[in-house]
Amino acid sequence: MRLSRALQEKILDLRLRDKLIAEGKVTKAQVEEYLNGLADEESNVTTTDESTAPGMKQ
Structure with a gap:
Protein backbone atom coordinates (compact mmCIF):
# COMPACT_ATOMS: atom_id res chain seq x y z
CA MET A 1 0.00 0.00 0.00
CA ARG A 2 1.33 3.41 -0.90
CA LEU A 3 2.19 5.65 2.02
CA SER A 4 -0.13 8.48 0.95
CA ARG A 5 -3.12 6.13 0.75
CA ALA A 6 -2.27 4.57 4.11
CA LEU A 7 -2.08 8.01 5.70
CA GLN A 8 -5.42 9.05 4.21
CA GLU A 42 -24.05 -4.49 -0.33
CA SER A 43 -23.82 -7.38 -2.79
CA ASN A 44 -20.88 -8.84 -0.82
CA VAL A 45 -22.72 -9.06 2.52
CA THR A 46 -23.06 -12.44 4.22
CA THR A 47 -24.93 -13.26 7.40
CA THR A 48 -24.55 -15.95 10.01
CA ASP A 49 -27.23 -17.39 12.26
CA GLU A 50 -25.28 -17.59 15.51
CA SER A 51 -27.98 -19.60 17.26
CA THR A 52 -27.17 -22.62 15.08
CA ALA A 53 -23.39 -22.22 15.07
CA PRO A 54 -21.38 -25.18 16.40
CA GLY A 55 -20.70 -24.89 20.11
CA MET A 56 -23.63 -22.59 20.82
CA LYS A 57 -26.14 -23.65 23.46
CA GLN A 58 -29.65 -24.24 22.18
Whole structure:
Protein backbone atom coordinates (compact mmCIF):
# COMPACT_ATOMS: atom_id res chain seq x y z
CA MET A 1 0.00 0.00 0.00
CA ARG A 2 1.33 3.41 -0.90
CA LEU A 3 2.19 5.65 2.02
CA SER A 4 -0.13 8.48 0.95
CA ARG A 5 -3.12 6.13 0.75
CA ALA A 6 -2.27 4.57 4.11
CA LEU A 7 -2.08 8.01 5.70
CA GLN A 8 -5.42 9.05 4.21
CA GLU A 9 -7.09 5.89 5.48
CA LYS A 10 -5.61 6.50 8.92
CA ILE A 11 -6.89 10.06 8.99
CA LEU A 12 -10.40 8.91 8.08
CA ASP A 13 -10.38 5.90 10.42
CA LEU A 14 -13.62 5.86 12.42
CA ARG A 15 -11.68 5.43 15.65
CA LEU A 16 -9.71 8.64 15.01
CA ARG A 17 -12.17 10.72 12.99
CA ASP A 18 -13.87 12.70 15.78
CA LYS A 19 -10.56 13.45 17.48
CA LEU A 20 -9.01 14.71 14.25
CA ILE A 21 -12.07 16.85 13.45
CA ALA A 22 -11.91 18.39 16.94
CA GLU A 23 -8.21 19.13 16.44
CA GLY A 24 -8.90 20.73 13.05
CA LYS A 25 -6.74 18.22 11.18
CA VAL A 26 -9.71 16.96 9.14
CA THR A 27 -12.91 18.77 8.19
CA LYS A 28 -16.40 17.30 8.22
CA ALA A 29 -16.52 18.05 4.49
CA GLN A 30 -13.45 15.85 3.92
CA VAL A 31 -15.07 13.02 5.86
CA GLU A 32 -18.32 13.34 3.87
CA GLU A 33 -16.39 13.40 0.58
CA TYR A 34 -14.53 10.24 1.57
CA LEU A 35 -17.69 8.42 2.68
CA ASN A 36 -19.59 9.40 -0.46
CA GLY A 37 -16.72 8.09 -2.58
CA LEU A 38 -16.80 4.59 -1.09
CA ALA A 39 -18.08 1.79 -3.28
CA ASP A 40 -21.39 0.11 -2.43
CA GLU A 41 -20.50 -3.36 -1.13
CA GLU A 42 -24.05 -4.49 -0.33
CA SER A 43 -23.82 -7.38 -2.79
CA ASN A 44 -20.88 -8.84 -0.82
CA VAL A 45 -22.72 -9.06 2.52
CA THR A 46 -23.06 -12.44 4.22
CA THR A 47 -24.93 -13.26 7.40
CA THR A 48 -24.55 -15.95 10.01
CA ASP A 49 -27.23 -17.39 12.26
CA GLU A 50 -25.28 -17.59 15.51
CA SER A 51 -27.98 -19.60 17.26
CA THR A 52 -27.17 -22.62 15.08
CA ALA A 53 -23.39 -22.22 15.07
CA PRO A 54 -21.38 -25.18 16.40
CA GLY A 55 -20.70 -24.89 20.11
CA MET A 56 -23.63 -22.59 20.82
CA LYS A 57 -26.14 -23.65 23.46
CA GLN A 58 -29.65 -24.24 22.18
